[in-house]
Amino acid sequence: MESSAPSPSREVVLSRIRAALSPQKDALPSAEASWLEIPRGYVSSGDLPATAILELLTDRLRDYDVQVLHAGRSGVTHAVAKLLTARRADTMLIPAGFPQILLPEGFTYILDEELLPTLLDGCSGIITTCTLAIAETGTIVLQNAPGQGRRAASLVPDYHLCIIEAEQVVATVPEGIRALLPTAKLPTTFISGPSATADIEMTRIKGVHGPRFLDVILIA
Amino acid sequence: MRVSLFITCYNDTLFPNTGKAVVRVLERLGHSVDFPKGQTCCGQMHYNTGYQTEAMPLLERFVEQFRQSEVVVVPSSSCVAMMRDHYPLMATQIARKNGRTELVREVEALLPRIYEFSEFLTQKLGLEDVGAYFPHRVTYHASCHGLRNLQLGDGPKQLLQNVRGIDLVPLIGLEQCCGFGGTFAIKNADVSSAMLAEKLDGVLNTQAEVCTACDNSCLMHIQGALHRQQTGVRTLHLAEILASDEAGMQ
Amino acid sequence: MSRHALDPRTAATFPIAAHALLGDSQLRSNVRHATDVIQNKRGMVVDEMPDWQELRESGKRLREHTMQHLDFYLEQFERNCIAAGGVVHWARDAEEARTIVVKLAKAANASEVIKIKSMTTEEIFLNPALSAAGIVPFETDLAELIIQLGGDQPSHIVVPALHKNRQQIRDLFMREMNLPELGHTPEALADAARLYLRHKFLTVPTAVSGANFLIAETGGVCVVESEGNGRMCLTLPETLITIAGIDKVIPRFQDLEVLLQLLPRSATGERMNPYNSIWTGVYPGDGPKNFHVVLLDNARTEILADTEGRQTLHCIRCGACQNACPVYRQTGGHAYGSVYAGPIGAILTPQLQQMHHAQSLPYASSLCGACYEVCPVKINIPEVLIHLRNKVVVQNGPITPEALAMRTMASIFRSERRFRAAQRLGRIAELPLVRKDARGVGWISWLPGPLGGWTQVRDLQAMPNQTFRDWFENRATPEGGGDGV
Numbered sequence: 001m002e003s004s005a006p007s008p009s010r011e012v013v014l015s016r017i018r019a020a021l022s023p024q025k026d027a028l029p030s031a032e033a034s035w036l037e038i039p040r041g042y043v044s045s046g047d048l049p050a051t052a053i054l055e056l057l058t059d060r061l062r063d064y065d066v067q068v069l070h071a072g073r074s075g076v077t078h079a080v081a082k083l084l085t086a087r088r089a090d091t092m093l094i095p096a097g098f099p100q101i102l103l104p105e106g107f108t109y110i111l112d113e114e115l116l117p118t119l120l121d122g123c124s125g126i127i128t129t130c131t132l133a134i135a136e137t138g139t140i141v142l143q144n145a146p147g148q149g150r151r152a153a154s155l156v157p158d159y160h161l162c163i164i165e166a167e168q169v170v171a172t173v174p175e176g177i178r179a180l181l182p183t184a185k186l187p188t189t190f191i192s193g194p195s196a197t198a199d200i201e202m203t204r205i206k207g208v209h210g211p212r213f214l215d216v217i218l219i220a
Numbered sequence: 221m222r223v224s225l226f227i228t229c230y231n232d233t234l235f236p237n238t239g240k241a242v243v244r245v246l247e248r249l250g251h252s253v254d255f256p257k258g259q260t261c262c263g264q265m266h267y268n269t270g271y272q273t274e275a276m277p278l279l280e281r282f283v284e285q286f287r288q289s290e291v292v293v294v295p296s297s298s299c300v301a302m303m304r305d306h307y308p309l310m311a312t313q314i315a316r317k318n319g320r321t322e323l324v325r326e327v328e329a330l331l332p333r334i335y336e337f338s339e340f341l342t343q344k345l346g347l348e349d350v351g352a353y354f355p356h357r358v359t360y361h362a363s364c365h366g367l368r369n370l371q372l373g374d375g376p377k378q379l380l381q382n383v384r385g386i387d388l389v390p391l392i393g394l395e396q397c398c399g400f401g402g403t404f405a406i407k408n409a410d411v412s413s414a415m416l417a418e419k420l421d422g423v424l425n426t427q428a429e430v431c432t433a434c435d436n437s438c439l440m441h442i443q444g445a446l447h448r449q450q451t452g453v454r455t456l457h458l459a460e461i462l463a464s465d466e467a468g469m470q
Numbered sequence: 471m472s473r474h475a476l477d478p479r480t481a482a483t484f485p486i487a488a489h490a491l492l493g494d495s496q497l498r499s500n501v502r503h504a505t506d507v508i509q510n511k512r513g514m515v516v517d518e519m520p521d522w523q524e525l526r527e528s529g530k531r532l533r534e535h536t537m538q539h540l541d542f543y544l545e546q547f548e549r550n551c552i553a554a555g556g557v558v559h560w561a562r563d564a565e566e567a568r569t570i571v572v573k574l575a576k577a578a579n580a581s582e583v584i585k586i587k588s589m590t591t592e593e594i595f596l597n598p599a600l601s602a603a604g605i606v607p608f609e610t611d612l613a614e615l616i617i618q619l620g621g622d623q624p625s626h627i628v629v630p631a632l633h634k635n636r637q638q639i640r641d642l643f644m645r646e647m648n649l650p651e652l653g654h655t656p657e658a659l660a661d662a663a664r665l666y667l668r669h670k671f672l673t674v675p676t677a678v679s680g681a682n683f684l685i686a687e688t689g690g691v692c693v694v695e696s697e698g699n700g701r702m703c704l705t706l707p708e709t710l711i712t713i714a715g716i717d718k719v720i721p722r723f724q725d726l727e728v729l730l731q732l733l734p735r736s737a738t739g740e741r742m743n744p745y746n747s748i749w750t751g752v753y754p755g756d757g758p759k760n761f762h763v764v765l766l767d768n769a770r771t772e773i774l775a776d777t778e779g780r781q782t783l784h785c786i787r788c789g790a791c792q793n794a795c796p797v798y799r800q801t802g803g804h805a806y807g808s809v810y811a812g813p814i815g816a817i818l819t820p821q822l823q824q825m826h827h828a829q830s831l832p833y834a835s836s837l838c839g840a841c842y843e844v845c846p847v848k849i850n851i852p853e854v855l856i857h858l859r860n861k862v863v864v865q866n867g868p869i870t871p872e873a874l875a876m877r878t879m880a881s882i883f884r885s886e887r888r889f890r891a892a893q894r895l896g897r898i899a900e901l902p903l904v905r906k907d908a909r910g911v912g913w914i915s916w917l918p919g920p921l922g923g924w925t926q927v928r929d930l931q932a933m934p935n936q937t938f939r940d941w942f943e944n945r946a947t948p949e950g951g952g953d954g955v
Contacts, residue, residue, distance in 0.1 A: 009559075016771035018541055021541070031543065034535050037535075040528050138741070150755055151701065176727075185690060187705075192741070193744055205656045208698055209698030209699045210697070227938050232937050232938045233937055239942070258886040364837070368840070396796055399836060401836025404835065406921060409485075410492055411834075416928070
């Protein structure tokens with residue numbers, strides 16, 4: 001790792017910036033103070049009741065062709081089995097820290113211990129929990145944390161089964177971002193439906209490089 | 221009310237009927253119209269083409285001509301947009317150059333008294349019906365400056381809807397630029413023509429006899445193609461339709 | 471279309487480029503279709519937001535604030551990125567950026583690199599530099615893949631291959647990917663791209679990316695994408711080199727709550743794009759072991775110094791202005807001779823060239839304002855266009871034919887006497903060109919020289935015999951009326 005020794009280019013660019021800003025800059029308050037002055041009149045938190053938030057998330061996910069199953073805590077294992085059977089998924093990747101008690105018998109599980117990409121490719125799919133979900137946009141947020149896995153693991157396999165708890169669902173994007181502030185430096189992925197492109201005649205085509213199949217179990 | 225008319229350089233020269241119509245409408249509504257005779261141009265063409273320095277004296281002239289006016293009416297939304305959007309900054313720049321700081325205050329005081337013609341009727345006078353009669357099929361094109369800079373909204377359409385005998389048909393893509401854009405029509409004649417072709421398509425699809433708008437700049441451009449293509453469709457400024465009544469038809 | 475056609479230093483002027491492209495009816499049809507679709511989608515997801523205008527205002531103020539403290543935030547980003555294991559490089563211009571990236575790729579022993587779409591890498595002509603150094607760059611965005619295989623150029627910020635339809639893409643894939651057969655649906659084409667690229671993702675150890683946002687507070691980087699190729703390039707390789715303009719920095723992580731609402735809705739008409747990746751430096755066991763950020767100036771500091779042009783740097787590269795622009799709609803992006811096309815291209819490109827090139831671009835606009843209406847961060851593009859036109863005029867000096875004509879007209883407008891005289895003179899001068907139509911109205915169908923652009927497709931009504939002021943001054947005093955005469 002290189003140290004931040006001042007390089008000529010660095011000094012040149014920074015001095016250009018200072019020169020560009022200088023006539024007005026001395027009169028300005030500090031960056032910290034000015035940042036607080038930025039008006040934020042947009043909606044930051046929703047006023048929907050919890051059940052409506054879950055319904056909204058479900059709706060948005062289904063809009064993306066994500067399959068959503070609702071289950072009570074005791075019904076999760078059964079729901080997992082149902083989905084894995086429907087997907088004909090025999091070998092599922094499990095991230096470190098995943099609550100294995102939720103896993104039904106009759107399927108093969110591999111713990112992700114930094115498998116090489118080509119081995120990841122050989123799995124049918126991966127099961128993860130999540131950090132949070134944003135209802136308004138149908139977004140699931142994964143971070144490198146127990147049960148969620150490293151980024152490659154939820155990327156390479158073609159199928160992703162995500163288990164979301166009701167308490168993890170927020171209504172709006174600002175609520176989601178603010179909830180991530182404590183862990184903002186972790187590797188983070190926002191997933192809003194399976195991968196897609198609209199590059200061919202503006203037709204939204206699902207499933208290019210990320211997992212083409214996404215299922216969600218929502219524990220209410 | 222005593223209304224001062226700023227006819228604009230191109231209306232004065234090419235579309236005097238629009239000015240006559242504005243006078244007719246205002247007098248019919250019981251107002252009197254005066255015409256500061258030294259008026260020429262607001263400076264938009266120069267300013268928008270990059271000749272800001274040349275536009276400065278035109279601002280000064282305009283302020284001098286209309287300083288005493290109770291209210292100024294302009295049958296051209298692009299000219300009013302020029303004044304609202306750029307005159308304040310221009311005045312500051314002129315003031316900085318020759319110390320005429322009172323110019324900034326004068327512009328500030330004058331601007332709220334300046335109205336585009338249709339907004340004078342709907343917003344200042346609060347009218348939607350000005351007693352017009354025009355029994356023809358008409359479609360309305362929303363000039364960009366009127367639509368976006370002046371936020372005229374539905375005002376012009378409301379005025380048209382209340383014209384007796386009118387058959388007002390909506391124009392698909394009415395908010396899309398016609399392609400005039402001032403010197404753009406010359407410097408980028410090809411693209412201007414392509415944009416015009418789409419606009420013409422929309423106009424012809426309405427089967428209207430007349431295409432109207434708040435700006436003769438757009439209409440000159442649209443009419444140019446309507447005439448070249450022998451479509452038999454004509455253009456008329458909104459004022460001319462509103463001026464039309466049983467006593468004097470357009 | 472040559473690989474270097476989109477170089478503002480050598481591209482044809484806009485009127486000339488546009489003239490050629492207007493003749494391509496397939497292109498125009500594709501562009502119209504694509505921009506209509508995105509505009510409609512954008513309209514729907516914006517209409518459902520009751521706080522859209524508040525978001526735009528926050529976006530604008532946020533970007534303004536960032537530029538006002540740009541040095542502070544760049545230094546903060548650098549500190550935090552390095553603390554998290556990243557390496558930060560600074561590049562004064564395109565050439566230096568290319569040199570740094572090639573050096574880093576060589577240090578990683580790369581014979582090839584996988585790339586995520588980045589307008590910044592196109593701006594600095596990175597790919598030819600890599601190739602020249604014996605490193606093969608592989609574009610992995612579907613659109614960029616289409617562009618690369620076709621030896622073509624991007625024509626839109628967000629949907630670079632918008633100018634191609636499915637048939638053209640199918641032909642291209644079959645030829646370049648050696649496919650004996652291939653389906654006709656967009657799905658089949660996307661599948662072909664998926665298989666073609668998957669092998670690369672799983673095996674190539676060096677990647678090059680751009681960045682949507684650099685987060686000063688955390689030292690994190692955010693990449694916004696749809697296909698998953700971004701995630702592939704950002705997580706599987708050992709070495710990642712990210713190039714970002716210095717205008718990409720944002721103050722705090724929380725600011726993503728504004729930008730991640732404005733960007734997807736404006737760019738592709740979605741509530742949220744499929745994938746956003748945020749990473750901070752190097753994280754053991756997750757992602758590349760070597761992470762480099764190259765901060766690029768390349769005349770951005772010049773733009774920063776121009777208080778009226780500075781708002782150009784607020785751009786978050788959504789492309790909404792292109793979709794709304796009635797000029798872009800007719801010509802597509804290539805007419806602008808730059809990777810940045812449409813309204814934002816018309817103001818960014820000349821300024822990045824420090825006004826030495828692309829001087830026709832500020833005039834490639836009718837100033838209709840549709841771009842300003844849709845810009846998520848309220849960049850007043852028409853205002854900047856006019857400002858740049860002034861710069862071009864000043865640069866061209868006072869003795870061009872246009873400048874002389876403009877000064878003459880200004881002189882006429884400064885005097886009532888001269889104005890009336892000019893009106894009379896005009897009526898006389900145009901006489902030879904006037905023909906009366908069946909209703910006795912005079913029309914001109916041909917104008918000489920540059921004015922001939924008007925009469926290409928339009929007639930011009932002849933000047934009426936009497937100006938308005940003549941009529942007003944000569945009429946009888948009106949009866950009744952308002953406050954007396």
